[in-house]
Amino acid sequence: MRYRLVKENPKKYGSMTEILKIGTRASPLALAQAYETRDRLLAAFPDLTIEIVELTTTGDKILDRPLAEVGGKGLFTKELDEALADGRADISVHSMKDLETSIPSDQALGAVLEREDVRDAFISPKAARLEDLPAGSVVGTSSLRRQAQIKLKRPDLEVVTFRGNVQTRLRKLAEGQADATLLAMAGLNRLDKTDVVSSALEPEFMLPAVAQGAIAITYRKGDQKVAHWLGALNHEPTRIRVTAERAMLATLDGSCRTPIAGLAEFTPDGQMRLRALVANPEGTLCYQAERLGPPDEAEAMGIDAGRELKALMGDDFFG
Numbered sequence: 001m002r003y004r005l006v007k008e009n010p011k012k013y014g015s016m017t018e019i020l021k022i023g024t025r026a027s028p029l030a031l032a033q034a035y036e037t038r039d040r041l042l043a044a045f046p047d048l049t050i051e052i053v054e055l056t057t058t059g060d061k062i063l064d065r066p067l068a069e070v071g072g073k074g075l076f077t078k079e080l081d082e083a084l085a086d087g088r089a090d091i092s093v094h095s096m097k098d099l100e101t102s103i104p105s106d107q108a109l110g111a112v113l114e115r116e117d118v119r120d121a122f123i124s125p126k127a128a129r130l131e132d133l134p135a136g137s138v139v140g141t142s143s144l145r146r147q148a149q150i151k152l153k154r155p156d157l158e159v160v161t162f163r164g165n166v167q168t169r170l171r172k173l174a175e176g177q178a179d180a181t182l183l184a185m186a187g188l189n190r191l192d193k194t195d196v197v198s199s200a201l202e203p204e205f206m207l208p209a210v211a212q213g214a215i216a217i218t219y220r221k222g223d224q225k226v227a228h229w230l231g232a233l234n235h236e237p238t239r240i241r242v243t244a245e246r247a248m249l250a251t252l253d254g255s256c257r258t259p260i261a262g263l264a265e266f267t268p269d270g271q272m273r274l275r276a277l278v279a280n281p282e283g284t285l286c287y288q289a290e291r292l293g294p295p296d297e298a299e300a301m302g303i304d305a306g307r308e309l310k311a312l313m314g315d316d317f318f319g
């Protein structure tokens, strides 16, 4: 009976409005990423009706302490996870570098969007490049990965904690709370804020965070319709790269007090090159690993590099 009804009235069935609710943090960068997701969905499925559901997370509320002290990455995802679970949202849009390596068991990764610029930006009214900052200059950052790599290159600089979203950090810099700061190029590009950038730091100089510049979209496991929509948005080369990086991170199993960096890239001949780094926050110890291999072994390469770094670190690395 049901099939016959559809056959007799196919127009009615086909024009049924489908609604997709995008769950996102309410920060300007998260919203920009949610709008990008909406625009890509509408380009692929023009009949879709899309709603954006803004949520405030614990991480957005606590702005006075380094996140590593408060409890790390889950702080930015808990409220989004709950909205997905109870149906207030159908998908969650995240900066992939803020996502824990294991996603909640009731969720699946539906798409990884094409990666933005992976580099960190050096921002300073005092110097064009990090190398040019006078000795004793103060760099504001709350990222242990950036702090460690700054100290490695420039032990003569002072690093102070700088928290808050991109706009807050830029304001603190303008107020003179530091002589320079580092921010992801990806976020500045998405906020159309590249005018503040003094120079971009090449990965050889400052290895980016795992999955920096990539957007991850998760959905309720088993939601076939949503899986189909998200499948059209996935950028497979980006997904493969972050698979290698995140496998490295998961294997290394660092706490949020461990400065870790990782970047996988395709070489011109279609191979994949993974670079990974672990350091201590003081920037007095640093180990690096590199792997070159076929992209279909991305995960194995990441695990392998992670194991090597873990062995190099030893048990008392942070003791």
Ligand SMILES: NCc1[nH]cc(CCC(=O)O)c1CC(=O)O
Binding pocket: 095, 096, 097, 098, 166, 182, 183, 184, 185, 186, 187, 211, 212, 213, 214, 215
């Ligand atoms: N930890 C905050 C965060 N999460 C994602 C980005 C930027 C966008 C990205 O790297 O994908 C930022 C800001 C920054 O590090 O400057």
